[in-house]
Amino acid sequence: MCGDSTVSWDSVPSVQAAGGLLYMWNNSAFHVERRVKGRNFLMLDGRWVIQNQRLYIVNVYAPCDLAGKIVLWEELRQLEVSNPNGLWCFLGDFNSMRSQEERIGSSQRMADTSDISNFNEWISDMELQEIKGFGGRFTWFRPNAYPSKGLLRPLSSSLENKDGGLGSQAFSGCGLAAQSKGYQRMVREAWINDQQGGWGGIALKNKLRNLKYTIKQWSTVNGDVNASKIQNLRQKLNDLETIAGDRMLSEDEVKAKKSIQQDLWDASNAYESLLRQKSRAKWIKERDSNSAFFHKVINFRRNFNAFQGIFIDGVWV
Template identity: 55%
Template sequence: MKWIKWAAIRKLNLKYKVDLVCLQETKKENFTKLICQNIWGDSNVSWDSVPSVHTVGGLLCMWNNSDFEVDRRVKGRNFLMLVGTWIKDNLKLFIVNVYAPCDLVGKRDLWEELRQLKASNPEGLWCFLVDFNSIRSQDERTGSSQRSVGTYDSSGFNDWILDMEIQEIKSFGSIFTWCRPNGSVRSRLDRCLVSEKWLLKWPDSSQQVLHRDYSDHCPIILKTDLVDWGPKPFRVMDCWLKNKEYQRLVKEVWCGDQQLGWGSIDRTLSEDEVKSMKSIQQELWQVSFAYESLLRQKSRIKWLKEGDSNTAFFHKTINFRRHYNTIQGIFIDDVWVQQPKLIKDEAVKFFASRFTEEKLTRPTLDGVQFKMITHTQSEEMIAPFTDHELKEAVWSCGGDKCPGPD
């Protein structure tokens, strides 16, 4: 049976051209070079593992050293951390493979151990590829009667994720990642959690839950590819309009070449130059206020109107909103598609069909008497808008965004 599972993993490795594989609950005490090469699909593989306790637990990580150069490994009973350099971008990565125990006490001990591990290594990009044997809400489990235990477990798990400053990346495919052989209980136990720096580098990160075959868990593919959707639409930020030089700058750039480059001064400034520097300092403050306004508008935070800007908070809000609004792909004829051109063509096809009507024979309403409006009401409906009505409509619009079609 194990050879069949290894062959299935090798097939996925070759199909998706993965750079790193993390396996949980291997139920194996040690792995040889031959076994890892057989699972990986070729001889160019490095690996490390955490042995199982008899037939319980066990972890295995495999990677290609030409892509990910591992220089440090940290092992615990329930986790295996790889620290190394992602060669393509010269980035320091922390990859943590986790298989949590089923009891709540054991989970909390593991959470605390991982919290201390991350706190002692604040730099770098973090990614947790985990089977925590925990759910985040009751929507992630069906068929279980132990709802009260699940609720208590979920609260602690969500608090730990918040305290770790990591977040679950967008997922598509199956909602549940594990099920009993008879299908009576299904849960979402496996997930990918990443740090904010990870999402800043790879904002299009997503996890695809594939169909399971020989295992009771579904395999998950973590993707970090940047998708090119073409030119982005131009947007005007309201902070630009508050700058007195805005119209002049737009006109100059539109009509001529924008002058690039910066100068530097290494001497004693004259009195006029000191005044100029003070003026520039004042302009810097104005630009800072404009930047705060820009962040406020992008983050869509309406309740924060005055005071200091919490830049880190704004950036997290912007990135979170941008990440979850990103379209990673769609199903076309039950096939997951991520190519932008195919998605755009399908969207055009969908809306074209919605707004295209076949020729139908419609019943007539001859002889049906309808209530009619009076002549005065008819004139009021086509009367020009008054200045008061226009002012009320404009003044009712939010100052940080464009009015909608309503």
């Protein structure tokens, strides 16, 4: 699935459009000995290789209704009782809040106090600790840009959070440029406006050469996508989400947030497309978006083709 033979995976299918869980792990770091599946959870029972420690990791996707959550909390409680030896880590979408402060919405609708009480009681009974994360206060935002519940959270029995809490080279840029706005119109107009006379084969060759030049010129202005640009967009989005955690966003700020989200999505897709082209790996046709892999391939090719030095008379020069 990710192009790495050391990675394994397992899943729980969704029910229509709801639920669904996917687990992926590195066998060299975590050796899985047993898997337990439920309708709303997937547990891996294995050993953390570095510390030779028994570890149970449970991926959770809780139902939305209170009755379904109560059943799930009891299932997980019995699961832990039947496996007393080892460390536990629960993470995923619990669809529950621990306090009213975990939601800021346009309606300011109060959460079900019974849901909050049952969730906190389950955490206490399981003797779990919530691992604090970095960044924004909220883990989910509605499409209208209003922040909502702290749905996604990691809960651990005794794990420590040590950190505190994405020929054939003639048009090599087309995959990136084609995702940009106005690309198809530009290509169509350039092709139609370039009228060539003479023999058909020569005319086609000249039109392709001219089109390549036009695409390069257009990409210089419209297709400049790099990691710095993506980071700047992320920072702008994080700034707005931080503001949204303290107060309601104004109408202009909501529009700006939606625009930045779209720009970030387009830029990220375009950047990953560029990395795929530079990697020149055959299996990228499977549409994998493992950016770390592509970076490694690019760096490997750069180091392989570079002269590190010249060895003369036993001395590196």
